[in-house]
Amino acid sequence: MSTAPPSRVRMTDVAREAGVARVTVSRVISAPESVAPATRAAVEAAIARLGFVPNLNAGTLASSRSRIVGALVPTLSNAWFADTMDGLSATLSAAGYQLLLGQTRYDTQEEERLVDAFIGRRVDAMVLTGTQHASGVRAKLQRAGIPVVECWDLSDSPIDTVVGFSNTAAGEAVARHLVARGCRRLGFIGAREHRSSQRLQGFHETAKALGCAEVAVQRVQPPSSVDDGARGLEALMAAQPALDGLFCSNDTLALGSLMACRRNGWAVPERIAVAGFSDLPVAAASVPALTTVRIESRALGERIGALLQQRLRGEPASAQRVHDVGFRLVVRESA
Structure with a gap:
């Protein structure tokens, strides 16, 4: 005997469960920082109880936002890059954004291919490791019209904004x-x-x-x-x-x-x-x-995330395009 599949949980079901309007559920999903903490907690609890999975494609079509930030690192096998991405991911997640990662393997041509792929995915912003790129990357990102942050280096002429050190x-x-x-x-x-x-x-x-x-x-x-x-x-x-x-x-x-x-x-x-x-x-x-x-690797990622949050909220770009987070020589026994 066949069994009918369970009906899909809808946003209206979550709203009813949480005792809020449907638009409030939508805001919790798309812009959680705009919802009062108690209300947000109630909606998130209802989502968890009902097993609701939002249709992100529908939201993207309606708002022209993917709520995804693309980030490129040479490799995640090095802890310092992984720590930066962890800080960035945590900061963006708090604002309802997800991080999409790509590894360039220290190859500028691979970086350009990934930039093409991420722009094609309609990411809302991009984070690049370093300031040296293939010749076409700068123009492609500027044409895309999205916030771009380069990191782990400094430049007097960044694509958009740079957060790093000398x-x-x-x-x-x-x-x-x-x-x-x-x-x-x-x-x-x-x-x-x-x-x-x-x-x-x-x-x-x-x-x-x-x-x-x-x-x-x-x-x-x-x-x-x-x-x-x-x-x-x-x-x-x-x-x-x-x-x-x-x-x-x-x-x-x-x-x-x-x-x-x-x-x-x-x-x-x-x-x-x-x-x-x-x-x-x-x-x-x-x-x-x-x-x-x-190098405060995780704090560097958090700083990038905070700057991107401002831009993604629609605030105008700061006149300060170069953010030097500095470094410190830690003297121990070996030298």
């Missing part, structure tokens, strides 16, 4: 610190990507200005690994046995370098000082504890 200045700060503690023969291990290159530029130019010898460099393919850091330092020490200071473009590489030091009997920081970048939770727990550049 990677060059971070490299400068590490060079000054290593030289101040007596290091004169410096090395660098970093990925072959733009932000890492900026850190190297600041590190190299500052070391040179402070009278150090040429910086020895090892580059690795991103995303970098602990093993890359270990192999990179061993290669540097084989070529430059007098190396006494090392800057790694991220903490993953720096932690691998510390492992190589322990394996080869190179005392840290007496024989060689080691510094990283990003301040992963494990940095403070490593032995020795890692000196590193701290």
